[in-house]
Amino acid sequence: MGDPRWCPHPVVVMGWWITVLRRGAEAWAGNRAWKLRLAGGLITLVLVGCSVLAGWGMERLAPTPLLVVALASALAGRSLEQAVGGVLKALPNSVQAVQKQTEQNQIEQNQTDHSGDNPTQAALQPARRALAWIVGRDTADLDAPEILRALAETASENGVDGLFAPLFWMLLGAGLWSLNPSWPGPLALAWGFKAASTLDSMLGYRRGRLRWLGTAGARLDDLLVWLPCRLVAVSLPLAAGQPGRSLGVLAAARRDGAADPSPNAGLSQAAYAHVAGVQLGGSNSYGGQMHRKPLLAAGLPAPDQAAVLQMLQLNRRLELIWLTAAAAVAFITKTLS
Known part of the structure; x- marks a missing residue:
């Protein structure tokens, strides 16, 4: 459904509370690591617990149409497509021409330090600004191939974090709901996951006070994404019409992603890279500091627009496969019972 413009998205509300709780935590803990860790754990407990309770309450009290809308709010597939598509739309009409011109400029060493003085660089500015909204890396100096790589990595990593993990x-x-309608059901668990994911997005950084304050949220998010990430790696070849590659893709993704500091990000990107037939990873700048990420599916071509669009299409197909499989399991279970 995409993000509604007429009301605050649940994740935005979670973000408001994280901001408020963070201010209180830092005022109480100061720079003391143990207090920041304790405060981070309490923030995680309160936010995730309240999100689960809010979802549980809506399951019991809300009419079905409102419950469906609330469930849709936990799945970010449409929002991811809109964000990635917006960057692609902002790229110059002929990315290949821009790439060729960029290479020629590098050879001739005629590029200037001011992007406004270079027609090629100026043409990329809208895409860079749009990309900055959806990635954490520095985008001000990215050329067209790096913009496309960033989009491919975002489409793959956030396909898992924003769509398949909450799904x-x-x-x-x-499934729990079908066993006992009084138990927490789909919205409770989905909103609980989104709370952990939002905590990781806002506090899960290894700098300053956040290296202690954000530990609990980041660890919980890693735990909750671990199994869905690997299920995506196994089932993604099905969406590509390559069922025989399932175990091979999982093995390759585990091998390539092992060097990534995240237990899930490298593996999820590597799975998409192998299925789409492109190389991901490399050097990224964060806050002016260069960081080297492991190469994923090394030796394959760099991603182009077609590869990025293919990854978005794989997300749509795999979502349908998961929903169909879940419906089949539900039907068989109900028939047997």
Whole structure:
């Protein structure tokens, strides 16, 4: 459904509370590591617990149409497509021409330090600004190939974090709900996951006070994404019409992603890279500091617009496969019972 413009998105509300709780935590803990860790754990407990309770309450009290809208709010597939598509739309009409011109400029060493003085660089500014809204890396100096790589990595990593991980917990909650309608169900578990994911997005950084304050949220998010990430790696070849590659893609993704500091990000990107047939990873700048990420599916071509669009299409197909499989399991279970 995409993000509604007429009301605050639940994740935005979670973000408001994280900001408020963070201010209180830092005022109490100061720079003391143990207090920041304790405060981070309490923030995680309060936010995730309240999100689960809010979802549980809506399951019991809300009419079905409102419950459906609330469930849709936990799945960010449409929002991811809109964000990635907006950057692609902002790229110059002929990315290949821009790439060729960029290479020629580098060879001739005629690029200037001011992007406004270079027509090629100026043409990329809208895409860079749009990209800055959806990635954490510095985008001001990215050329067209790096913009496309950033989009491919975002489409793959956030396909897991924003779509398939919450969908997994939603389906698990639906299973619990079918066993006992009084138990927390799909919305409770999905919103609980989104709370952990939002905590990781806002506080899960290894700098300043956040290296202690954000530990609990980041660890919980890693735990909740671990199984869905690997299920995506196994099932993604099905969406590409390559069922025989399932175990091979999982093995390759585990191998390539092992060097990534995240237990899930490298593996999820590597799975998409192998299925789409492109190389991801490399050097990224964060806050002016260069960081080297492991190469994923090394030796394959760099991603182009077609590869980025293919990854978005894989997300749509895989979502349909998961929903169809869940419906089949529900039907068989109901028939047997």
